Amino acid sequence: MMASLSRLKPGEKGKIIAKIDIKGRVGSISKSVRVFSNDPKRPAVTLGLKALIRQ
Numbered sequence: 001m002m003a004s005l006s007r008l009k010p011g012e013k014g015k016i017i018a019k020i021d022i023k024g025r026v027g028s029i030s031k032s033v034r035v036f037s038n039d040p041k042r043p044a045v046t047l048g049l050k051a052l053i054r055q
Contacts, residue, residue, distance in 0.1 A: 022053050029053060 008014050018033050031049045 016047070018047075018049060020049065020051065022051070025053050026055055027053060 006014075016033065016035060018031070020029065020031055022029070029051050033047045033049065035045045035047060037043060037045075
């Protein structure tokens with residue numbers, strides 16, 4: 001899945017939208033999203049997502 005087909009210039013900001021299907025789940029959940037870029041110092045970054053689902 002590609003977050004955006006547009007390219008950002010250095011210093012520009014963008015959005016990453018991640019959806020987690022929580023149907024039928026209760027308790028804590030952890031997921032991660034790996035983001036790739038053309039930055040030679042950080043070509044990939046892993047974003048951690050945590051949630052507590054209550055009834």
